[in-house]
Amino acid sequence: MEKIVLPDIENFHELDVYKKHGGYEAIRKALAQTPDEVIDTVKKSGLRGRGGAAFSTGLKWSFMPKTTDKPKYLCVNGDESEPGSFKDRQIFEYNPHQLIEGILIAAYAIGSNNAYVYIRGEYHKWIRLLQKALDDAYAEGLVGEAMKKTYGTNFHVDIFIHKGAGAYICGEESALMESIEGKRGYPRVKPPFPAQNGLWGCPTTINNIETLTNVPAIINKGWEWFAAIGAERHPGTILYGVSGHVNKPGVYELPTGTLLTDIIYNYAGGVPGDKKIKCIIPGGSSMPPLRGDSIEGLRMDAESLKAAGSSIGTAGIMVMDEDTDLVKVLARITRFYYIESCGQCTPCREGTGWMKKILDRMVAGKARSSDIDLVVNVASNIDGNTICALGEAAAWPVMYMIERFRDEFEAVMDNTYVPPIKNKVHSMRQTKITVDRY
Ligand SMILES: Cc1cc2nc3c(=O)[nH]c(=O)nc-3n(C[C@H](O)[C@H](O)[C@H](O)COP(=O)(O)O)c2cc1C
Ligand code: SF4
Structure with a gap:
C-alpha cells in the first residue's frame, strides 16, 4: 500500500532527498492554478481534517472571504496533547518538507501571507527538527519573500513556529489563536467562526499537521487518485497511533476504513499473552469507549465509527485487555x-x-x-x-x-x-x- 504522509523513503526529511522525489513541485503546480481551482481539487478529493472533527478541508478553505481589507492567516495545529495521540510528531521528524509544502499550498488557496505552526511546548526535539527543515527551505528560497523569484509569481508566505506552554486546551482552535495572540488560552464562543473573526480579528483557517501533509500529494496526483483510496466518504490514508495492550505499539499509516481488528492483530502484533480485549478507545481518550466484544468487522472511518457509537477523533487507538481495571x-x-x-x-x-x-x-x-x-x-x-x-x-x-x-x-x-x-x-x-x- 502506498503511503502518503509517512512514505518509506530513507532520509525523506532532508530537503535534497525530498526534492529528488518531486518535492516542492506541487506548490509550483498549485501556483499555476487559481486559488479557487486548488480549493476545488481539495474539496473533490474528499480530504477531511485529521485533527479530530473530520471536517471537509476544501470546504473549510472555501469559507475564507475572497474580498477583505484585512490580512488572512493560516494556523497549523501541532499541539497534539490528546492522550493516545502521537502521530503529528512523526511528521515533524520524518516528513517536515511535505508539511511545509502543504502549508504553502493551503496559504495560497486561502490567500494568506502568514502561517503559524503551533507546536506542543514539550515537543522540544520536534520543534528543533521542524525549525531546521524550515531554515533549509528558506535558505533555498522555497518559503518567504524569495518564493516570488523561485516560483516566478507574486505570491509569498512566511511560516512561523509558535511554541505552546503545555496546555491541552490550546489545541482547541480558538484557544490556539488566543495563545498565539499572547493571551491566556481561553476558547472563544462560536459563532463568529475563525473564517470571519480569527487571529487578531482577521479571517483565519486552522488545520491539523497531518491534514496539510496530505495536500501536496493531492495536487500532484489529482483528486480522483486520493478519493479512490480507503473509505468512500472519508478517503485517503490515516495515521493510526496504537497504544496500550498490544505487542507492537506505534504509528501505522493505512487506508481509512481498515478493519480495527486488522490494525490490532496484523499490524500492532496482537494482545500480549493472547488475552481478550475488554475495551477499546478508537480515537484518543475523549472518544466514547467501545466494548472489545463489539469490534468484529468494525472499520476505522468516520461513518463506521459513528454508527458503532464512537468517533474517529485523532485515530489514536487505545487497547485495554481483559485484566484492565x-x-x-x-x-x-x-x-x-x-x-x-x-x-x-x-x-x-x-x-x-x-x-x-x-x-x-x-x-x-x-x-x-x-x-x-x-x-x-x-x-x-x-x-x-x-x-x-x-x-x-x-x-x-x-x-x-x-x-x-x-x-x-x-x-x-x-x-x-x-x-x-x-x-x-x-x-x-x-x-x-x-x-x-x-
Ligand atoms: C480540547 C481540544 C483540543 C484539541 N486539540 C487539538 C490538537 O492538539 N491538534 C489538532 O489538530 N486539533 C485539535 N483540536 C481540534 C481543533 O479545534 C481543530 O478542529 C483542528 O485543528 C482543525 O484541523 P483539521 O480540520 O485539519 O482537523 C482540539 C479540539 C479540542 C476541543
Ligand atoms: S471553555 Fe468551557 S468547556 Fe472549554 S475547557 Fe474551558 S471550561 Fe471547559
Missing part, C-alpha cells in the same frame, strides 16, 4: 480533563471536578451505590452545555464507559443505599456525536 482507567482519564479544563464555563469547571471526586471515591472503594448515576448525571449536564468541546471530551468517556461497562462500576460500590437522584436519561440515539462545533 476500567474504574481506574476512567478515574485517570477524568483527572486529565479536570486538570486541563480552562475553567471558563461552570459545567466544565465544576463538573470535571465532581466527576474526578466521585471516580476517586470509586477507586478507593468508598463509593455509594448512587454514585454511578450521580457521575453519569454530572457528565450529562456537561455534554452540550459548554463553550468548547473539552466539555464533551470530559463527559463522553464517563457516560459511555459506564453505559457499556456498568457491571465493572457496580462491582466496586459499597452498597450503601442513598436515595436515587433524578437522572437525565441518556442514550446514544439522543447524543449528537461531534468533536468540534464548527
Whole structure:
C-alpha cells in the first residue's frame, strides 16, 4: 500500500532527498492554478481534517472571504496533547518538507501571507527538527519573500513556529489563536467562526499537521487518485497511533476504513499473552469507549465509527485487555480533563471536578451505590452545555464507559443505599456525536 504522509523513503526529511522525489513541485503546480481551482481539487478529493472533527478541508478553505481589507492567516495545529495521540510528531521528524509544502499550498488557496505552526511546548526535539527543515527551505528560497523569484509569481508566505506552554486546551482552535495572540488560552464562543473573526480579528483557517501533509500529494496526483483510496466518504490514508495492550505499539499509516481488528492483530502484533480485549478507545481518550466484544468487522472511518457509537477523533487507538481495571482507567482519564479544563464555563469547571471526586471515591472503594448515576448525571449536564468541546471530551468517556461497562462500576460500590437522584436519561440515539462545533 502506498503511503502518503509517512512514505518509506530513507532520509525523506532532508530537503535534497525530498526534492529528488518531486518535492516542492506541487506548490509550483498549485501556483499555476487559481486559488479557487486548488480549493476545488481539495474539496473533490474528499480530504477531511485529521485533527479530530473530520471536517471537509476544501470546504473549510472555501469559507475564507475572497474580498477583505484585512490580512488572512493560516494556523497549523501541532499541539497534539490528546492522550493516545502521537502521530503529528512523526511528521515533524520524518516528513517536515511535505508539511511545509502543504502549508504553502493551503496559504495560497486561502490567500494568506502568514502561517503559524503551533507546536506542543514539550515537543522540544520536534520543534528543533521542524525549525531546521524550515531554515533549509528558506535558505533555498522555497518559503518567504524569495518564493516570488523561485516560483516566478507574486505570491509569498512566511511560516512561523509558535511554541505552546503545555496546555491541552490550546489545541482547541480558538484557544490556539488566543495563545498565539499572547493571551491566556481561553476558547472563544462560536459563532463568529475563525473564517470571519480569527487571529487578531482577521479571517483565519486552522488545520491539523497531518491534514496539510496530505495536500501536496493531492495536487500532484489529482483528486480522483486520493478519493479512490480507503473509505468512500472519508478517503485517503490515516495515521493510526496504537497504544496500550498490544505487542507492537506505534504509528501505522493505512487506508481509512481498515478493519480495527486488522490494525490490532496484523499490524500492532496482537494482545500480549493472547488475552481478550475488554475495551477499546478508537480515537484518543475523549472518544466514547467501545466494548472489545463489539469490534468484529468494525472499520476505522468516520461513518463506521459513528454508527458503532464512537468517533474517529485523532485515530489514536487505545487497547485495554481483559485484566484492565476500567474504574481506574476512567478515574485517570477524568483527572486529565479536570486538570486541563480552562475553567471558563461552570459545567466544565465544576463538573470535571465532581466527576474526578466521585471516580476517586470509586477507586478507593468508598463509593455509594448512587454514585454511578450521580457521575453519569454530572457528565450529562456537561455534554452540550459548554463553550468548547473539552466539555464533551470530559463527559463522553464517563457516560459511555459506564453505559457499556456498568457491571465493572457496580462491582466496586459499597452498597450503601442513598436515595436515587433524578437522572437525565441518556442514550446514544439522543447524543449528537461531534468533536468540534464548527
Ligand atoms: C480540547 C481540544 C483540543 C484539541 N486539540 C487539538 C490538537 O492538539 N491538534 C489538532 O489538530 N486539533 C485539535 N483540536 C481540534 C481543533 O479545534 C481543530 O478542529 C483542528 O485543528 C482543525 O484541523 P483539521 O480540520 O485539519 O482537523 C482540539 C479540539 C479540542 C476541543
Ligand atoms: S468547556 Fe471547559 S475547557 Fe472549554 S471553555 Fe468551557 S471550561 Fe474551558
